[in-house]
Amino acid sequence: MTDQNMNILRGTLDLLILKALALGPRHGLGVSKRIEQITKGTFIVKPGSLFPALHRLEEKGWLKGSWGESANNRRAKYYTVTNAGLAHLKTEQENWERVSGAVARMLEAV
Numbered sequence: 001m002t003d004q005n006m007n008i009l010r011g012t013l014d015l016l017i018l019k020a021l022a023l024g025p026r027h028g029l030g031v032s033k034r035i036e037q038i039t040k041g042t043f044i045v046k047p048g049s050l051f052p053a054l055h056r057l058e059e060k061g062w063l064k065g066s067w068g069e070s071a072n073n074r075r076a077k078y079y080t081v082t083n084a085g086l087a088h089l090k091t092e093q094e095n096w097e098r099v100s101g102a103v104a105r106m107l108e109a110v
Contacts, residue, residue: 013049014062015089015093015096016039017035017053017057018063018085018088020038021063022089026079027070027077028077031045032045032050054077060088062082062084063080063085064082065077065079
């Protein structure tokens with residue numbers, strides 16, 4: 001992998017956010033850092049993409065946000081995954097596994 005970060009495929013950002021939050025509640029920038037950590041720097045989600053996605057997922061009822069204080073004593077919105085969000089994550093994870101498996105099989109074909 002080069003220094004450049006990969007672009008996240010359309011629709012994949014929601015899946016990454018839901019999975020990061022399924023591991024535990026986090027504030028917005030904490031979600032971005034968790035995605036970067038888990039993907040070993042392959043995906044770095046910038047605030048201009050992250051915050052609209054968090055708001056969209058909250059509007060869909062897949063996340064619940066509440067205000068609190070961050071580690072550096074700043075006001076931050078913390079997100080948790082709702083039961084509907086966990087159900088959606090399960091469905092999307094199954095879809096991703098099916099699609100990525102099919103693409104892998106296609107690329108391995110000789």
